[in-house]
Structures are given as C-alpha cells and as structure tokens.
Amino acid sequence: MTEPRTPDFDVIVVGSGPAGASAALVLARAGKRVCLLERGPFPGSKNMYGGVVYGRILDTLIPRWWEEAPIQRWVTRRGTVIMTEQQSLTIDYRTTAWGEAPYNGATTFRPDFDSWLAGHATDAGAVLVTSTTATGLLRDGAGRVTGVRTDRPDGDLSASLVIACDGVNSFLAKEAGLYPHAVPENFTLGAKEVLALPRDEIDKRFGLTGHEGADFEIVGCTRGIAGGGFVYTNLDSIAVGVVLSVTQLATAKVRPEELIADLKRHPMVAPWVEGADLKEYSAHLIPEAGYDMMPTLAADGMLIAGDAAAMCLAAGIWLEGVNFAIGSGKAAGEAALEALVTGDVTAEGLAGYRSRLDDSFVLADHKRLRRVPELLMSERMQTQYPQLMCNLVEGMFTVTNPTPKKGVVALGWQELRRAKVKIRHLLRDLWTSVRTFG
Amino acid sequence: MPAGPTERPTIGVALKWVDLRPEVDPLTGAIHDDLHSFGCSEADRAALEWALRLAESWPGGDVDGERAEPPDVVVVTAGPAEADALVRDALAAGATRGVLVDVAPDAPSPEVAALLTGVLEGADLVCCGDYSVDRGSGSVPAFLAAGLGAVQALGLVHLEREPSGTLRVTRRLDHGRREVLAVQAPAVLSFEGASAELRRAGLAAVLSARDIAIDVVPAIAGRVARTQVTRRAPYRPRSRSLRPPAADLDVRGRVLSLTGALVERTPPRTIRADAAEAANLVIDQLRTWGYLE
Known part of the structure; x- marks a missing residue:
C-alpha cells in the first residue's frame, strides 16, 4: 500500500x-490533529466496571474535576469482606474526609463518565467518530503502522501514529504482534447486576447521607472459583457483582449470574438488596494477571494503553482500573506528542512511553504487586483462609459458659487443623504478602 | 409548487428526534429520558434511505438544452440543539442540506407539522416514517400534507419512479395484501421501518458532515393553539368484582372458579352471509345478550 503524502490526522486514538x-x-490540547474512534454510538456505551473511580490522576488533566464530573456518590465507606456461605468478616472503614474535596474515590455510570471525559477531548479539538470499528491496521512497506482500517465504506484512515485503547481484547495490539501472552488464564470475567432502590432506602441500609457512597470488595463468595465479589452504591441503585477466573468458571460449569444470586442471598448482602428491582445486567473481561501479562507497549507507529495494555490493577485490597487507564492514556499522549515533535515515531522514538509509565504509579504499582494475582487466585486464599478466619473469629466471640474461654492461639491451631491449612503454606503466603504489600 | 423540468427538485425528509429507550417508572408512569439513547426510529431511517435512492435514480442529463440537476435532499428535524447529531448523520449518509427546527421535544403534532411545513414549503416530495416510537400517532405526515397542499400516501413499503415522473408506491394492507398507488408530486410519503435499511455512511462523509453548516430555524411561539395536559395519572385498569369461590372447594377448584377456566361456553361460530343477513344476525345476537330490547 502506498503511504499517503499527508496523513488524515497526526494521531488516531482507537x-x-x-x-x-x-x-x-x-x-488535542497541544494542537495536534487527533481522531478519537469509538465503536459504540457514544463514549462509554460499551464499557463497564466494578466499582470505584479514583480520580487523583485526573487532577493533572482537569483541575477541580470533581466540580463537573458526573459522579453518583463519593465513597466514604470502604469495606473488605471475607465470606463463607453463612459467615462474613468485614474490615469496614469510613471517613468523612473522603466526602470532601478533593475526594478519594467515586462511583459513576461509565456512559456518563466516559462521555464527559471524551467531551473534554473534543472540546480541545479532537474529532470524535462514533459507531465506527477499527478492523485492522494499515502499514507501509517497512511494516510501520500508518493508520487503521474501519468498518465504514472507504474506511481507511491514515495518521502518523495510532494509539490503541481498544479494550481488554485488543485486536489491534494482537494484530501488531504486541500481545504474546493473551492466554485465557490471564483473564477474569466481571459480571454485575444493577439493582434499583429509592435513594433514601440506600442511605438507610448503608448508613449514608447526601452523596456519600459505600464500596465493599469480597473474597470467598464464588464457590471456590478463583475471584471475588463486590457491592457498591450509586445514587438510586446498588451494583452487585462477581469477578471470576475464566478458565475455572468454564471448568466449574457455573453461570456467573448464579454466583451473583448466591451473593445476593448471603445473610450479609440480602438485607441490602431486598426488594430491589433488577435494572441492568452486564459482563466484561478483565486483564487480571497484572504486570506479568503486559504486552510490548510500542511498535513502529503505534502505542497501546488502558485495558488493551493490561493496565488494570487487581491486587486484593486494591482493585483499580479507570485510574490506571487514565494514567496510561495520559502517558501515551505525552509520549506521542514528544515523538511527533522529534519526528521519530518508531518503537525507539516512542520509548518515552515506557519510561513515563515506569516513573508513574501505573507500572510502579503493577511491578510492586506483581505476585498478588497468583497469591489471590490460589485455592487457599479463595476457600481455606476465608473459612479459617471466619471460624477463628466466630470461636473468639462465641461465649462457651460454663466452659472457660479458649486462648486465641489454641483457637488458631484448632482452626488451622480444621481448615487443613499446612503451616508451611501459611508461612509462605504470609511471607509473600509481607514482601508484596509491606 | 413542484420544480419545473430544469429546476432543482427538492425531496424533504422529516426525521423525529426521539428517545429510543426511555425508562418508564412503572408506579408513576414518569418517563426518564437519556440523551445518549436519542436518535430516530427505523421508520424515519427507512424514509431517508428511500429519499436517497429516489435522488440517485432521478434522471439527469440535458432537458430542453439545459442541464437538469439532481434533487436536493433536505433533512429536517425538530428538537433541541443535541438533535444536530441526527442531522449530521443524515448528511453523512448523503443528504445535501440539513435544517434543525428548535422546538420542545414534547411539542404536539400540529405544531411540529406547522414548523416543518414552513421549512419544506415548495418541496416536491416529503418522506417520513409512518409513526414515531414515542407513542406516535402518525399524524404529523397528515398535518404536513395538509399544510403543504400535497397528496399523502402512508404505510409504504416500496417506491419507484416511472419515466413520466409518476411515483409508483406500494403500501401494506391487512392480511398481507398490497396496494399499488400512482402518486403525483407534491406528495408526503410515509414509510414503514422494515421497508429499507439506511445505508452506512462512508468515513470521509462522516468526517466532512461535521463541518457542514446546518440551518437552525427558531420555533415561533403561539403559532399553533396547544392543548395543555394539566394532570397525568398512571394507567390503572378498572377493577373487576369476582364472586368468592365456595368455601368447600379445594385449591384447584378455587382457582378454576376465580379464573373461569374449563367452564363450558358457547363455542364461536363462523357464519357466511350477505350484508343484510349478517346485520340481522348481529342484531339478534345483541338481543340475546341483552344489549338491545
């Protein structure tokens, strides 16, 4: 294919x-001609997430973003729950500080949030083209990416640089040969239900006022399938969902909605969702394996960011995706700008992308927490430890009069034996946890 | 007046900007709109496609020594500024001009039709969907035809233009029958949604449509008398009084008693009769049921 003399755009963002x-x-703010290509009818129409947007990274893009972003609730109550079929043990933290500017995390509807953020890009001059799917890459004789082919008639679009942000199952990254580790074991399936309830009822059930919100991450609620669950509040709806290992889900022959139904029936969750009407069901793949599944981030004429580059942090107590997507997208934009200025859009010329990510939370956090996905997905973490912890706490708080109380250590040994956890495994997991989270 | 042989003909297309997936509160009947799900109905999209096909098939070449121009396809929609996106989609698909009439989304049909009439005055043809998806009554095409002094053909599934300029349109009737009509301009044609699929706009056209100027026509307040809805209540079907079932019945018997299932009834009859005899039979039956003395 002959390379066009003047590309249609400086950069195509897919x-x-x-x-x-x-x-x-x-x-666009730097004055570059940018085309923002979206396969859905509007930004965010195809997107889904499982909880909270942490907006600190937005401070660098849109100062005082909280005054205009379409936020449902500000998360002021954050819980981590260990669960068995009948038991639950919660670390339930709340603070009013997160309910004030500059806030910590927020729940939002992705169609609203993504449209809002993309609106800033179009206001700055980016050209948004919706309902258009990038079906492949255009290359010059040397193999350099020179644009994308779309599903529209006469749909070839050329640019000096393509940034693929086309989501978890990035066809463009795969076509560019950047994704050698796209094996099913690296992915989880997130599925959730949005349940409608009156706003004041949600406030009562979760102990919230005004725009305060709650978010709970749960382990041990997936019938032993590696993964977890979540519950979070919108203004007048509650989202309840699960995140499940794709391969283990297939082996177990269980449907994700059955596990959501289990979660909704759990004694801890049932009172929250009682009488709520199902408003929406959605599901999405998640690049869960973290740092070790990350693809090569740049090719000649191309960068990848967001879920397409596996920039999603699934590290137990930290479950973050949108902020990593924003961080990686921002770094990709800055690196692209630098490459356009120098006129070198080869993989070497785009190396600034990797170094920017290395220097930021995006790769620093992923590197530091790279052992977590494997640790969290282990059978011990999914079934044995939740049972052990819940039984231990139940033993501590069960009053056995007239029998005298057992010591905590004795109880611990008893529950270790009951849960069939080997000491060496426990010590090894503790050591891994200390090295990772410490 | 329709265009002469050398004048550029005009085909108008009226598209309604409407929420395609409104959320209705089952208790109060309140409707929650979402700007993201606004667009036009399949019927309107089909109408645009027929207009574009007609424009493409319009005979070109010289007429009496003068060059005949292809028709101007003018798309008009009534709605807020956001409806601009709908007009641009139509321009990308091939329409030549776009007009946005600034009017409230809940404006009544006569008012919308009056505004559209002002924009489409002099059009040879106006294509539109046969009814909109927001409980539309299909009345705008009729009001539009009256306002333009045009003939109207509705419920169309096909359109052809004969060399003489007469339009041959096919409309659907009950029981799968079709009716073919010969229509002369000026005419308002309303199409069924399944009659055509709107073409997918090319990428270059989508990009260039972003920069095409769209005429914005302000609504004229008080142009048409409006009836105002002062109170709206949710739909509540009338209650029916049922006699309680006998106390000695078992559960199945109580359900049968309440629902009237398995009760012997006079089976329906099919009678073949001429009109007079059929009328007598209907009157006799009504007397039997007690509706007539």
Missing part, C-alpha cells in the same frame, strides 16, 4: 474510554 479520551485530550 477507543474513547478513559485511556483513549485522556490520550486524545493531551494531544
């Missing part, structure tokens, strides 16, 4: 989710 919109925003 996908208008948080990563794509952030990249486009950075480039």
Whole structure:
C-alpha cells in the first residue's frame, strides 16, 4: 500500500474510554490533529466496571474535576469482606474526609463518565467518530503502522501514529504482534447486576447521607472459583457483582449470574438488596494477571494503553482500573506528542512511553504487586483462609459458659487443623504478602 | 409548487428526534429520558434511505438544452440543539442540506407539522416514517400534507419512479395484501421501518458532515393553539368484582372458579352471509345478550 503524502490526522486514538479520551485530550490540547474512534454510538456505551473511580490522576488533566464530573456518590465507606456461605468478616472503614474535596474515590455510570471525559477531548479539538470499528491496521512497506482500517465504506484512515485503547481484547495490539501472552488464564470475567432502590432506602441500609457512597470488595463468595465479589452504591441503585477466573468458571460449569444470586442471598448482602428491582445486567473481561501479562507497549507507529495494555490493577485490597487507564492514556499522549515533535515515531522514538509509565504509579504499582494475582487466585486464599478466619473469629466471640474461654492461639491451631491449612503454606503466603504489600 | 423540468427538485425528509429507550417508572408512569439513547426510529431511517435512492435514480442529463440537476435532499428535524447529531448523520449518509427546527421535544403534532411545513414549503416530495416510537400517532405526515397542499400516501413499503415522473408506491394492507398507488408530486410519503435499511455512511462523509453548516430555524411561539395536559395519572385498569369461590372447594377448584377456566361456553361460530343477513344476525345476537330490547 502506498503511504499517503499527508496523513488524515497526526494521531488516531482507537477507543474513547478513559485511556483513549485522556490520550486524545493531551494531544488535542497541544494542537495536534487527533481522531478519537469509538465503536459504540457514544463514549462509554460499551464499557463497564466494578466499582470505584479514583480520580487523583485526573487532577493533572482537569483541575477541580470533581466540580463537573458526573459522579453518583463519593465513597466514604470502604469495606473488605471475607465470606463463607453463612459467615462474613468485614474490615469496614469510613471517613468523612473522603466526602470532601478533593475526594478519594467515586462511583459513576461509565456512559456518563466516559462521555464527559471524551467531551473534554473534543472540546480541545479532537474529532470524535462514533459507531465506527477499527478492523485492522494499515502499514507501509517497512511494516510501520500508518493508520487503521474501519468498518465504514472507504474506511481507511491514515495518521502518523495510532494509539490503541481498544479494550481488554485488543485486536489491534494482537494484530501488531504486541500481545504474546493473551492466554485465557490471564483473564477474569466481571459480571454485575444493577439493582434499583429509592435513594433514601440506600442511605438507610448503608448508613449514608447526601452523596456519600459505600464500596465493599469480597473474597470467598464464588464457590471456590478463583475471584471475588463486590457491592457498591450509586445514587438510586446498588451494583452487585462477581469477578471470576475464566478458565475455572468454564471448568466449574457455573453461570456467573448464579454466583451473583448466591451473593445476593448471603445473610450479609440480602438485607441490602431486598426488594430491589433488577435494572441492568452486564459482563466484561478483565486483564487480571497484572504486570506479568503486559504486552510490548510500542511498535513502529503505534502505542497501546488502558485495558488493551493490561493496565488494570487487581491486587486484593486494591482493585483499580479507570485510574490506571487514565494514567496510561495520559502517558501515551505525552509520549506521542514528544515523538511527533522529534519526528521519530518508531518503537525507539516512542520509548518515552515506557519510561513515563515506569516513573508513574501505573507500572510502579503493577511491578510492586506483581505476585498478588497468583497469591489471590490460589485455592487457599479463595476457600481455606476465608473459612479459617471466619471460624477463628466466630470461636473468639462465641461465649462457651460454663466452659472457660479458649486462648486465641489454641483457637488458631484448632482452626488451622480444621481448615487443613499446612503451616508451611501459611508461612509462605504470609511471607509473600509481607514482601508484596509491606 | 413542484420544480419545473430544469429546476432543482427538492425531496424533504422529516426525521423525529426521539428517545429510543426511555425508562418508564412503572408506579408513576414518569418517563426518564437519556440523551445518549436519542436518535430516530427505523421508520424515519427507512424514509431517508428511500429519499436517497429516489435522488440517485432521478434522471439527469440535458432537458430542453439545459442541464437538469439532481434533487436536493433536505433533512429536517425538530428538537433541541443535541438533535444536530441526527442531522449530521443524515448528511453523512448523503443528504445535501440539513435544517434543525428548535422546538420542545414534547411539542404536539400540529405544531411540529406547522414548523416543518414552513421549512419544506415548495418541496416536491416529503418522506417520513409512518409513526414515531414515542407513542406516535402518525399524524404529523397528515398535518404536513395538509399544510403543504400535497397528496399523502402512508404505510409504504416500496417506491419507484416511472419515466413520466409518476411515483409508483406500494403500501401494506391487512392480511398481507398490497396496494399499488400512482402518486403525483407534491406528495408526503410515509414509510414503514422494515421497508429499507439506511445505508452506512462512508468515513470521509462522516468526517466532512461535521463541518457542514446546518440551518437552525427558531420555533415561533403561539403559532399553533396547544392543548395543555394539566394532570397525568398512571394507567390503572378498572377493577373487576369476582364472586368468592365456595368455601368447600379445594385449591384447584378455587382457582378454576376465580379464573373461569374449563367452564363450558358457547363455542364461536363462523357464519357466511350477505350484508343484510349478517346485520340481522348481529342484531339478534345483541338481543340475546341483552344489549338491545
């Protein structure tokens, strides 16, 4: 194919989710001709997430973003729950500080949030083209990416650089040969139900006022399938969902909605969702394996960011995706800008992307927590430890009069034996946890 | 007046900007709109496609020594500024001009039709969907035809233009029958949604449509008398009084008693009769049921 003399755009950003919109925003503000390509009818129409947007990274893109972003609730109550079929043990933290500017995390509807962020990019001059799917890459004789082919008639679009933010199952990254580790074991399936309830009822059930919100991450609620669950509040709805290992889900022959139904029946969750009407069901793949599944981030004429580059942190107590997408998209935009200025859009010329990510939370956190996905997905963490912890706490708080109380250590030994946890495994997991989280 | 042989004909297309997936509160009947799900109905999209096909098939070449121009396809929609996106989609698909009439989304049909009439005055043809998806009554095409002094053909599934300029349109009737009509311009044609699929706009056209100027026509307040809804209550079907079942019945018997299932009834009859005899039979039956003395 002959390379066009003048590309249609300086940069084509494929996908208008948080990563794509952030990249486009950075480039458009710098005066570059940017095309933001979206396969859905509007930004965010195809997107889903499992909880909270942490907006600190937004401070660098849109100062005082909290005054205009379409937020449902500000998360002021954050819980981590260990669960068995009948028991639950919660670390339940709340603070009013997270309910005030500059806030910590928020729940939002992705169609609203993504449209808002992409709106900033278009206001800055990016050209948003919706209902258009990038079906492949255009290359010159040397193999350098020179644009994308779309599913529209006469749908070839050329650019000096393509930034693929086309989501977890990135066809463009695969076509560019950047994704050698796209094996099913690296992915989880997130599925959730949005349940409608009156706003004041949600406030009562979760102990919230005003725009305060709650978010609970749960382990031990997936019938032993590696993964977890979550419950979070919107203004007048509650989201209840599970995240499940794709391969183990297939082996178990269980449907994700059955596990959501289990979660809704659990004695801890049932009172929260009682009488709620199902408003929406959605499911999405998640790149769960973290640092070790990350693809090569740049090719000649191309960068990848967001879920397409596996920039999603699934590290037990920290479950974050949107902020990593924004961080990686921003870094991609800055690196692209630098490469366009120097005129070198080869993989070497785009090396600034990797170094920017290395220097930021995006790769620093992923590197530090790279052992967590394997630790969390182990059978011990999914079934044995939740049972052990819940039984231990139940033993501590069960009053056995007239029999005298047992010591905590004795109880611990008893529950270790009951849960069939080997000491060496426990010590090894503790050591891994200390090295990872410490 | 329709265009002469050398004047550029105009085909108008009226698209309604409507929420395609509104959320209805089952208790109060309140409707919650979401700007993201606004667009036009399949019927309107089909109408645009027929208009574009007609424009493409319009005979070109010289007429009496003068060059005949292809028709101007003017798309008009009534709605807020956001409806601009719908007009641009139509321009990308091939329409030549776009007009946005600034009017409230809940404006009544006569008012919308009056505004559209002002924009489409002099059009040879106006294509529109046969009814909108927001409980539309299909009345705008009729009001539009009256306002433009045009003939109307509705419920169309096909359109052809004969060399003479006469339009041959096919409309659907009950029981799968079809009716073919010969229509002369000026005419308002309303199409069924399944009659055509709107073409997918090319990428270059989508990009260039972003920069095409769209005429915005302000709504004229008080142009048409409006009836105002002062109170709206949710739909509540009338209650029916049922006699309680006998106390000695078992559960199945109580359910049968309440629902009237398995009760012997006079089976329906099919009678073949001429009109006079059929009328007598209907009157006799009504007397039997007690509706007539």
